[in-house]
Amino acid sequence: MLSADLALINANVKTMNPNQPTAQAVAIKKNKIAKVGTNQDIQPLISEGTRVINLEGKTVLPGIIDTHVHVADFGQCLLWLDLCCAESVEDIQSLLKERAEKTPAGKWIFGRGWHQNRFKDKRLPNLSDLDSVVPDNPAVLYHESAMVCVVNSKALGLAGISKQTVAPQGGTIEKDLKSGELTGILRDSATNLIWNVIPEPTEEELLEATSLACQKIAETGVTSVHWLVLSENELPIIQKLHLQGRLPIRVNVVAPEALLEKAVGLQTTDSLMLHLGGAVIASDGYLASKTAALFEPYSDEPQKTGSLLCAGEGLKASVVKIIKAGLQPVIHAMGDKAVDTALTAIEQAKKEAGVDVRFRIEQAAVLNKDLIQRLSAQRVIVSVQPRVIASEFSVWNAKERLGIERARRLFPLKTLLQEDVKVVGGSDCPMEPLNPLLGMQEAVSREDFSEQRLSVEEALGMYTIDAAFSSGEEQVKGSVEEGKLADLTVLSADPAVVEPNKISTISVDTVMVNGKILKG
Numbered sequence: 001m002l003s004a005d006l007a008l009i010n011a012n013v014k015t016m017n018p019n020q021p022t023a024q025a026v027a028i029k030k031n032k033i034a035k036v037g038t039n040q041d042i043q044p045l046i047s048e049g050t051r052v053i054n055l056e057g058k059t060v061l062p063g064i065i066d067t068h069v070h071v072a073d074f075g076q077c078l079l080w081l082d083l084c085c086a087e088s089v090e091d092i093q094s095l096l097k098e099r100a101e102k103t104p105a106g107k108w109i110f111g112r113g114w115h116q117n118r119f120k121d122k123r124l125p126n127l128s129d130l131d132s133v134v135p136d137n138p139a140v141l142y143h144e145s146a147m148v149c150v151v152n153s154k155a156l157g158l159a160g161i162s163k164q165t166v167a168p169q170g171g172t173i174e175k176d177l178k179s180g181e182l183t184g185i186l187r188d189s190a191t192n193l194i195w196n197v198i199p200e201p202t203e204e205e206l207l208e209a210t211s212l213a214c215q216k217i218a219e220t221g222v223t224s225v226h227w228l229v230l231s232e233n234e235l236p237i238i239q240k241l242h243l244q245g246r247l248p249i250r251v252n253v254v255a256p257e258a259l260l261e262k263a264v265g266l267q268t269t270d271s272l273m274l275h276l277g278g279a280v281i282a283s284d285g286y287l288a289s290k291t292a293a294l295f296e297p298y299s300d301e302p303q304k305t306g307s308l309l310c311a312g313e314g315l316k317a318s319v320v321k322i323i324k325a326g327l328q329p330v331i332h333a334m335g336d337k338a339v340d341t342a343l344t345a346i347e348q349a350k351k352e353a354g355v356d357v358r359f360r361i362e363q364a365a366v367l368n369k370d371l372i373q374r375l376s377a378q379r380v381i382v383s384v385q386p387r388v389i390a391s392e393f394s395v396w397n398a399k400e401r402l403g404i405e406r407a408r409r410l411f412p413l414k415t416l417l418q419e420d421v422k423v424v425g426g427s428d429c430p431m432e433p434l435n436p437l438l439g440m441q442e443a444v445s446r447e448d449f450s451e452q453r454l455s456v457e458e459a460l461g462m463y464t465i466d467a468a469f470s471s472g473e474e475q476v477k478g479s480v481e482e483g484k485l486a487d488l489t490v491l492s493a494d495p496a497v498v499e500p501n502k503i504s505t506i507s508v509d510t511v512m513v514n515g516k517i518l519k520g
């Protein structure tokens with residue numbers, strides 16, 4: 001009889017395996033799940049060498065999968081100065097000064113997370129506040145919204161911004177009303193003037209940042225990520241982390257189409273930690289910037305409909321190319337017109353390539369009955385980030401900008417599931433918080449159009465078995481099942497039992513990847 005290395009007993013196991021939805025105990029041998037059942041069922045596997053953990057009723061989930069994380073960006077943010085707790089401009093100054101003392105002259109200093117509403121006088125920090133503590137390093141401090149930043153003189157100089165500089169369309173270079181001098185505050189697209197001159201991080205910095213990011217991700221209970229690559233520099237980093245055995249969590253690489261050849265060149269060796277996933281084509285922009293392509297104009301701006309970035313033959317050719325390279329086509333399509341275009345390309349590419357792959361559409365935000373049926377017919381996986389959904393309604397004010405009828409069909413998750421469309425969940429970290437329980441909470445307790453709320457079970461599916469299916473890995477992970485990889489997340493409470501709006505406060509007690517306990 002096989003002897004388990006580890007046995008978890010007295011647990012509330014939500015297996016996500018329809019043939020055995022709940023269990024009491026799990027036995028683990030090496031990196032696999034050896035047995036799932038009652039305490040009694042796994043008893044024969046417990047011997048002297050078995051470590052037994054009594055979970056005292058805690059909830060065990062399959063390791064959580066986040067299908068949309070910008071790991072490298074998140075890592076870099078972690079190295080930035082955290083200004084979330086600053087309660088005054090003076091607080092910002094002292095944190096900045098401390099950081100500057102440890103930073104070689106000339107090197108950029110980054111910060112994020114300040115908000116003037118937390119300051120007594122509600123005053124925004126300005127150029128001279130920064131200059132007085134950081135004269136020798138360029139410094140940029142991003143507002144909590146990320147749409148506003150304050151910079152010092154060194155940074156303005158490097159970006160070539162002067163009083164005469166004309167702000168790019170949709171942006172503001174703020175000047176003092178009386179003196180006409182620059183205040184150091186840049187808004188919206190003007191923040192790009194700084195972003196564009198920030199040097200790429202060195203390989204060393206990126207390695208440090210990404211491995212820190214992976215650790216932080218694991219702490220939130222996430223055992224696998226779909227790593228949305230944004231820059232070419234990230235691929236060699238992923239490769240190094242993998243080959244050096246420094247990936248604590250499993251990574252499914254999703255790279256932009258432009259990096260297809262390079263992504264295909266990644267060595268996955270044992271493909272259990274590193275998996276070659278998809279290539280992304282953007283068919284439109286974003287609702288927030290009104291660049292998502294709509295059939296009918298934005299309700300509050302009748303001349304705007306957004307526009308397609310890629311469509312027709314071009315889009316179809318890209319999809320076919322990705323299929324032929326052996327990757328999953330992932331099409332970013334947010335507006336209804338873009339989703340229509342994406343579906344047409346998918347329908348045609350399927351015929352042309354003659355193979356059936358699991359297509360994925362990122363967002364598929366604005367839908368209608370016909371589009372939902374086509375998504376279902378083509379078995380397209382819809383990937384969403386529930387925190388983004390909440391922001392579209394609250395921050396972006398979707399009801400006003402799309403009109404009530406279209407807003408009703410914005411991210412209709414319940415309808416999608418009812419029509420048999422697989423929906424998977426992610427965070428879009430660092431743009432939105434990492435906590436996967438917060439994503440689940442949003443999906444089950446959304447405020448607007450509450451008829452689209454999901455059950456806890458459905459929300460769990462988005463982050464476990466269906467997420468595993470979306471990367472073609474449902475045979476090895478996504479549920480607590482004999483023979484699958486021992487990736488588990490242990491929660492202090494059952495998300496189905498706590499108040500729906502309290503799910504995000506449940507603590508993650510233990511995280512296991514590949515049979516190894518990373519936390520707990």
Ligand SMILES: [Zn+2]
Nearest residue numbers: 068070228428
């Ligand atoms: Zn993203």
